[in-house]
Amino acid sequence: MRTLRRRLHMAECIIEKHTDADGLSELEEKQRIIDEAPFARLKIKDTNWLGLVEFRRKCDFCQRSRKFFCYTCYHPVIPCSYFPRVKLPIKIDIIKHSREIDGKSTAVHAAILAPEDVKIYTYPDFPEILNKEETVLVFPSKDSARNMSVEDLFIREGRKCDASEERTVFPIKRAIFIDSTWQQTKSIYKDQRLRELRCVILKSRISQFWRHQKKSPRWYLATIEAIHQFLVELHTCALGVEEDYDKFDGSMESEKSEEFSDEHSVTNNEEIMQKYNGQYDNLLYFFKYMYEKIHSIYNHNRLQAYRRPLA
Numbered sequence: 001m002r003t004l005r006r007r008l009h010m011a012e013c014i015i016e017k018h019t020d021a022d023g024l025s026e027l028e029e030k031q032r033i034i035d036e037a038p039f040a041r042l043k044i045k046d047t048n049w050l051g052l053v054e055f056r057r058k059c060d061f062c063q064r065s066r067k068f069f070c071y072t073c074y075h076p077v078i079p080c081s082y083f084p085r086v087k088l089p090i091k092i093d094i095i096k097h098s099r100e101i102d103g104k105s106t107a108v109h110a111a112i113l114a115p116e117d118v119k120i121y122t123y124p125d126f127p128e129i130l131n132k133e134e135t136v137l138v139f140p141s142k143d144s145a146r147n148m149s150v151e152d153l154f155i156r157e158g159r160k161c162d163a164s165e166e167r168t169v170f171p172i173k174r175a176i177f178i179d180s181t182w183q184q185t186k187s188i189y190k191d192q193r194l195r196e197l198r199c200v201i202l203k204s205r206i207s208q209f210w211r212h213q214k215k216s217p218r219w220y221l222a223t224i225e226a227i228h229q230f231l232v233e234l235h236t237c238a239l240g241v242e243e244d245y246d247k248f249d250g251s252m253e254s255e256k257s258e259e260f261s262d263e264h265s266v267t268n269n270e271e272i273m274q275k276y277n278g279q280y281d282n283l284l285y286f287f288k289y290m291y292e293k294i295h296s297i298y299n300h301n302r303l304q305a306y307r308r309p310l311a
């Protein structure tokens, strides 16, 4: 805990340094560069396939007309060859607020792209928490003593888990996310069943979500962004990051890939055990497509969502 507090303090100092010396200008300038091409360094399959979808189709389950997937049944309506699938190293449960508007939530992206590992519950429906030790809630607790970073999950009984012990590569088996607006989240968070879980806070990342939320800061991530960020941190702590990954220049995008054969679209178990090299980046497949679509219609700087303060 002492290390965590020290780290938090350091983070505060860094933020203070930015704000004291130059106002927010340095931070804003950095973010402006990221905002110019936010997905360029991620390994996301060619999203142009989605642009070829002209007609809406009926969902097999509820018969409602949908474009890519049914956000009520969490089921795709386009052929599987139009989108990649992602294998995750742990199970993800998402608790959705009943008043959250289905069509606007990005939680469903995770259920479509990683159907084996993601489950969505509509509150008060709740995932069964079988093992509190192996489950975390990705949400900042008000009680700062309960908060830990992903890195802290790897420190147990004073020793760091050895990456060579296959069974302990990932220190948890399940992570719970809350999918709701900044305001609604608080009511789910108060649920007693979540109170006993350790809370994980993510490293600071600025949202690229186009949907404006009243009073939410720009570091409040869309659910799919938070899941991606969490898995990248978890994987990197367990197995490290491939040297070339950060140098990735987005050239995969120009490859105009052929349809996704099963072989390429599903990350297999062997890939999951390698250093981080973009294994979960495809979770942002629909998010990237929709981001680009919105940006082809609206000017980024005029969208209210991106004009929120960074800190």
Ligand SMILES: [Zn+2]
Pocket: 059, 060, 061, 062, 063, 064, 070, 071, 072, 073, 074, 075
């Ligand atoms: Zn449906």
